[in-house]
Amino acid sequence: xxGGLDISVSGMIAQxxxxxxxxxxxxxxxxxxxxxxxxxxxxxxxxxxxxxDPRKGEGSLGSHISAIIDDTAPFNRKYEPGHELxxxxxxxxxxxxxxxxxxxxxxxxxxxxxxxxxxxxxxxxLVAQALRLIA
Numbered sequence: 001x002x003g004g005l006d007i008s009v010s011g012m013i014a015q016x017x018x019x020x021x022x023x024x025x026x027x028x029x030x031x032x033x034x035x036x037x038x039x040x041x042x043x044x045x046x047x048x049x050x051x052x053d054p055r056k057g058e059g060s061l062g063s064h065i066s067a068i069i070d071d072t073a074p075f076n077r078k079y080e081p082g083h084e085l086x087x088x089x090x091x092x093x094x095x096x097x098x099x100x101x102x103x104x105x106x107x108x109x110x111x112x113x114x115x116x117x118x119x120x121x122x123x124x125x126l127v128a129q130a131l132r133l134i135a
Contacts, residue, residue: 003061005127006053008120010062014049015113017065021047022106029097032085039085042095044071071096 028042050066073096081090 004123005120007062008116008123010053010064011116012113012120014047014063014065015109015116018047018049018109019106019113021045021068022102022109025095025097026099026102026106029095029099029102032092032094039093041075041093042097043075044073044095044097045069046071 025044031042032039034040046069047065048067048069049063051061051063053060053062054064054066075093075096077091078094079090080086080092083092086092
């Protein structure tokens, strides 16, 4: 009876995690060094979604984040010869993050979250109506 609700909740959890990954990317889009000061830019993260519930095994319904991986795209190079982390040619490596792509992904994740909320509300209404008919 609660399968539809479980599916919607798993989708909401997955989209919330995806939004957290996107927020991390946006927050670090200007991070050109590690906390220790080494010249290593932040690498964009990607949340990979898959179907099913890992706790219930194969064939289960719903969705979840299967992994959060690093984007292997090359870093962005900016010519800043006065920067302390510039290479010998005057270029500084910046994270491989495009703010427009991240904002579009965030809008997509929010809309998917909202769709799951609507589906959960519809499931709750159906269950409530079924219980009224039984009683």
